[in-house]
Amino acid sequence: xxxxxxxxxxxxxxxxxxxxxxxxxxxxxxxxxxxxxxxxxxxxxxxxxxxxxxxxxxxxxxxxxxxxxxxxxxxxxxxxxxxxxxxxxxxxxxxxxxxxxxxxxxxxxxxxxxxxxxxxxxxxxxxxxxxxxxxxxxxxxxxxxxxxxxxxxxxxxxxxxxxxxxxxxxxxxxxxxxxxxxxxxxxxxxxxxxxxxxxxxxxxxxxxxxxxxxxxxxxxxxxxxxxxxxxxxxxxxxxxxxxxxxxxxxxxxxxxxxxxxxxxxxxxxxxxxxxxxxxxxxxxxxxxxxxxxxxxxxxxxxxxxxxxxxxxxxxxxxxxxxxxxxxxxxxx
Amino acid sequence: xxxxxxxxxxxxxxxxxxxxxxxxxxxxxxxxxxxxxxxxxxxxxxxxxxxxxxxxxxxxxxxxxxxxxxxxxxxxxxxxxxxxxxxxxxxxxxxxxxxxxxxxxxxxxxxxxxxxxxxxxxxxxxxxxxxxxxxxxxxxxxxxxxxxxxxxxxxxxxxxxx
Ligand SMILES: Cc1cc2nc3c(=O)[nH]c(=O)nc-3n(C[C@H](O)[C@H](O)[C@H](O)COP(=O)(O)OP(=O)(O)OC[C@H]3O[C@@H](n4cnc5c(N)ncnc54)[C@H](O)[C@@H]3O)c2cc1C
Ligand code: SF4
Ligand code: FES
Ligand code: FES
Numbered sequence: 001x002x003x004x005x006x007x008x009x010x011x012x013x014x015x016x017x018x019x020x021x022x023x024x025x026x027x028x029x030x031x032x033x034x035x036x037x038x039x040x041x042x043x044x045x046x047x048x049x050x051x052x053x054x055x056x057x058x059x060x061x062x063x064x065x066x067x068x069x070x071x072x073x074x075x076x077x078x079x080x081x082x083x084x085x086x087x088x089x090x091x092x093x094x095x096x097x098x099x100x101x102x103x104x105x106x107x108x109x110x111x112x113x114x115x116x117x118x119x120x121x122x123x124x125x126x127x128x129x130x131x132x133x134x135x136x137x138x139x140x141x142x143x144x145x146x147x148x149x150x151x152x153x154x155x156x157x158x159x160x161x162x163x164x165x166x167x168x169x170x171x172x173x174x175x176x177x178x179x180x181x182x183x184x185x186x187x188x189x190x191x192x193x194x195x196x197x198x199x200x201x202x203x204x205x206x207x208x209x210x211x212x213x214x215x216x217x218x219x220x221x222x223x224x225x226x227x228x229x230x231x232x233x234x235x236x237x238x239x240x241x242x243x244x245x246x247x248x249x250x251x252x253x254x255x256x257x258x259x260x261x262x263x264x265x266x267x268x269x270x271x272x273x274x275x276x277x278x279x280x281x282x283x284x285x286x287x288x289x290x291x292x293x294x295x296x297x298x299x300x301x302x303x304x305x306x307x308x309x310x311x312x313x314x315x316x317x318x319x320x321x322x323x324x325x326x327x328x329x330x331x332x
Numbered sequence: 333x334x335x336x337x338x339x340x341x342x343x344x345x346x347x348x349x350x351x352x353x354x355x356x357x358x359x360x361x362x363x364x365x366x367x368x369x370x371x372x373x374x375x376x377x378x379x380x381x382x383x384x385x386x387x388x389x390x391x392x393x394x395x396x397x398x399x400x401x402x403x404x405x406x407x408x409x410x411x412x413x414x415x416x417x418x419x420x421x422x423x424x425x426x427x428x429x430x431x432x433x434x435x436x437x438x439x440x441x442x443x444x445x446x447x448x449x450x451x452x453x454x455x456x457x458x459x460x461x462x463x464x465x466x467x468x469x470x471x472x473x474x475x476x477x478x479x480x481x482x483x484x485x486x487x488x489x490x491x492x493x494x
Contacts (some may be wrong), residue, residue, distance in 0.1 A: 006340055006357035006403050028401070035360070035399045036380050048357070050404060078393070102469020103447065105381055107393040108400070240468040 019212035020184035029110035073112030092229035096167040112215040119162035149308040154269035160203035169272035171248040174264030196271035225250040232323040243267030245316040247323035347415030355402035364402035373413035384470035387443035394450035413442035434483040436474035
């Protein structure tokens with residue numbers, strides 16, 4: 001790792017103030033993305049501001065407020081996955097977290113850092129590949145005509161086809177979660193769906209978070225669909241692997257008819273993907289095998305596969321289909 | 333550039349003993365344990381959080397020390413594989429790993445022992461599925477895992493007897 005300056009912040013205010021002055025800084029939470037990518041020399045911050053001390057305050061708490069769930073950004077993945085309210089009332093979140101990474105990583109990794117994890121594209125992670133627009137703007141894309149089995153089919157551009165690898169964010173965009181953001185100029189909120197940017201022709205600008213802005217918490221509104229929700233993840237092996245395809249589904253059913261539907265897709269898109277086309281298919285109809293199939297078709301209608309990842313169309317559709325039918329069967 | 337950055341002073345507890353050290357900001361906890369403190373039980377397999385050979389327990393929870401900075405140990409309680417035995421008496425997990433031949437080259441073993449101890453501290457009577465899920469973050473290229481799972485089950489049974 002390259003040398004950097006290490007500082008600790010014990011409050012949100014102190015953290016954003018430290019970040020606003022001095023050399024370019026990154027916040028350090030669990031370090032499972034940041035330290036990893038610094039070791040690989042992909043990220044080179046001059047300063048790290050350790051925000052783990054914030055876990056002693058509200059950023060370390062899981063609370064229910066006016067029916068909504070508030071997850072502090074420094075809550076770790078294991079804590080949230082095991083929390084009784086999360087498991088009972090927002091099962092899609094607990095599912096997404098439990099199926100992610102390993103016990104070690106879930107113990108270390110924070111929810112805020114989880115949203116901001118970087119792609120696992122091998123060309124991005126390995127500096128010895130000269131072409132990667134995301135790592136080095138204008139250098140080209142190694143994956144586009146290289147190995148792209150793990151890459152995205154939705155939201156891709158000619159500049160980048162890297163998959164957003166996280167699980168939690170897929171469930172959060174489906175549930176209309178809101179992020180509490182703090183900057184040196186004050187606090188604001190941002191929809192979870194606005195956090196990540198499509199790669200378009202600037203894949204190196206990954207999020208709409210300005211430098212130095214801190215995610216303080218994630219708010220997830222409860223709805224009549226949040227209890228009937230699940231996350232289905234398909235991967236190369238049964239545990240401890242990123243998704244090849246995943247679906248976050250939340251349904252409000254009445255006598256088998258869909259009143260509300262929320263659908264997110266993971267492993268197949270460049271950002272946590274909200275499948276509104278699928279939701280439109282579902283609402284007002286009876287959820288049976290045929291509707292599930294039609295919904296999955298609609299969800300992938302705009303997909304653009306590359307050379308090695310066309311299988312993700314079929315896999316992604318079947319994953320969504322199964323997730324919908326499983327959610328419909330859930331005993332509440 | 334390393335000379336320009338000042339060292340970080342850390343006060344921590346390792347295997348029950350208070351420890352103070354100075355480290356560079358960019359040194360990981362694994363570097364500090366192995367290179368400064370002579371605790372070479374934790375191994376570096378991958379350095380990227382994938383293999384679990386570097387597992388240590390921090391404040392009761394198993395983590396990958398290859399992705400934790402040495403500076404982050406400030407004020408924490410760290411347990412490494414060296415802290416498992418009591419004097420000359422091996423921990424039941426260590427004993428059962430020997431009895432069941434749950435290791436070959438041994439590079440993964442300290443990580444498995446530490447992760448298994450953290451697992452049993454939280455769940456004294458895990459099912460085989462829970463053991464396999466709980467230890468999924470520890471990779472072994474030699475044993476095929478089965479003997480490891482049996483050893484953990486046997487150790488759990490012995491520890492429940494007290
Ligand atoms: C072996 C392995 C397997 C994995 N498998 C999965 C998986 O299956 N599914 C999955 O979803 N993920 C998986 N991950 C990714 C892992 O979940 C993320 O690395 C982790 O959640 C990141 O959180 P962190 O606290 O460690 O973030 P850090 O590494 O500390 O930070 C990541 C980024 O977020 C920034 N940041 C952190 N917190 C904040 C904040 N509050 N406000 C603003 N910026 C912030 C940092 O500056 C940095 O840029 C895996 C990781 C590893 C190493
Ligand atoms: S897909 Fe994106 S991250 Fe991967 S090489 Fe191309 S530009 Fe880089
Ligand atoms: S060396 Fe830390 S996980 Fe492999
Ligand atoms: S015994 Fe060799 S890696 Fe496990």
